[in-house]
Amino acid sequence: MVFEAMLEGWARQQRGGRRLQQKTINDRARVVCRFNSFAEAYPWTWSAAAMDEWTTYLIAELHRAESTIRAYQTAIRLFCDYITSPYYQWPQECELRFGTHPVQICHEWNTAAHLVDYEGEAARRPMTREEIQYFLDYADAQVERAIRLGRKGALAAYRDATVFKVIYGWGLRCSECARLDLADWYRNAKAPELGRFGSLHVRWGKRTRGSPPKRRTVLSVMPWAVESVDDYVSNIRPRYTKAPAAVLWPTERGGRLQVRDIEDRFAAYRDALGLDGDLVPHCLRHSYVTHQIEDGADPAFVQRQVGHQYASTTALYTGVSGDFMNTMMRTVLDRALRGGQ
Template sequence: MPGSVVSLRPANVAVLRPAEQMFDDMLAGWAGQQSSRLLSPVTIRAREGAVRRFAEFCATLPWEWTATDVEEWTAQLLSGPRPKAPSSIRGYQNAVALFCSYLTDSRYGWAEACLEAFGTHPVQVCHEWNTAIHVSDHEARPSVRPLTRMEVQALFDHADDRVDFARTSKRKGWTALFRDATLFKVIYAYGLRRREVAMLDLHDFTRNAAVPEFGAFGVCNVRWGKATRGSQPRRRAVVTVFDWTGPVLAEYVDDVLPRFKVADDAMLWPTERQSRVSGSYIGSRFAEYRDALGLDPVLHPHCLRHSYVTHLIEDGFDPLFVQQQVGHRWGSTTALYTGVSGDYRNSVLRRALDQAFTAPASASADGSEGQQG
């Protein structure tokens, strides 16, 4: 079985540091078990990092952990000048709980191996009374909000100004600046997450027969949507809704992308080193532009996705259409993303009140209904 003690610790091999080696073998076995479930390497590494941090906090190894260790660790995560967010703490606790479940599963043999080597065995240290549960649909900080239309335009203008300045100054990095300016516009134009936009290729854009005026960029086929419960990345087709999207992409693809001269000519956002731009790079570039504009420092690229949802709702698009565009399974999630402006809410209220309390045109002057002949 993937991750079993038998496959990782041959009986005829002696080690110099048996305790530390046992812990490393446990983590390697757990990684193998998760890989056989087709979990993302990113997820596996993140979980291993959380478990190693917990072990470092406890200064003990898994067969010595107790439930009290989890409670003290959580208290430490909540303390200090920058306490961890509830979602982060829940993720850390979940990683430790999954690791302990793996170790205590008799099919993998770790409990018996620890009992033979150290006279004790690992137990499940996370339970319903010392771990956080997910009771809220939305745990984001309230200051993380959609950008207004003026803020979105200011961001795009600033990015374009950076390109123009570098280009007229004949600076070497203007192509990267042009790439980044286009990338941010694509995030907003299709409501994409960072990984979704970073993994786009040229062939992910196709025509939409229903809207031929958008040309080759009528549909964006997202292949790296957010996965759930260890599944493969979910796919969705996002139709183009803004008429400026096609010309923006066409200019970049025709005039700028060939200048990178990458071996993989399908890659949409290459770097000078022939690799794709990363999510962390997108975040740092966004932060640079955000700070230059004096926007709230808590804003990040995902706010452009929130802005996309908000502005489509304000423009009268059907909520189900918006939900399908951004790939949400539930309409309630899309509603949480929506931060409609006060003007929009007031106009909706005004229309509703007018329809409810304005007399029909056919009513007589005294308020009675007219008689039909």
């Protein structure tokens, strides 16, 4: 069938020419198939009007997020680019078989533009210092509670409490933290007091445009977080005897802690404390950026630490407090007043 052949050819183009991951290719193919079913027409008869109707359906009935809709539209646009390209001869093949040819149905005027780097929910925000202290204290208390009651799970609770401290202490994404190994910690000659935890090599940073995971080195700037990791690695990690030697965050069954596990534990603690339901582990990363800026760190340094390509992205993650803004206002105002004297 022509449609299946188009999908197969598109998959080869993405896999061979663009070196995309198979998961990305499969996800895009599923989007194209969904649109094909919705339009009740094959690609050589698709129209911009059908794209408009599908977008309306995604918004009004399925309530998809803006970023999801844009991703769907991007998949359709890329597929149309492929089947309308003269290099792959699908226009000629369709004209010969069906008397018509495919056209591009995604345009600037009927698709969502990607105008910002962060497209998460507007309700997502950095956690305050008080919220983070409250949250981490509660996580530590769950270890003591499990030990006091003689229940299983004390090791896991200790591990997860340390996970949250690392996400915040080094400004990591959940996926980056989950895939850490013991060997990813390094000494920093400029900070010998931090021992073997002076810097952290992140090997599984966010991919962009089909590239491999981005790597970066994050310098340790929170001594209390270093102490927590040191204690976990020295006293708790060795008790996971079934786990592979390299894994930093193992499970009791010998596997590796997954992102979903981190998200579920965070949600359980958040709800138990009655914190804002919109808070997720990624908010700890936002908090790292915000608090570093508040504490006077150079924005360029923070940008490198969290692996943002553009300074504008770091700015989007920042939500400085009123006290910080007032301090900066006072500094600028005093400077201006001195200049006028």
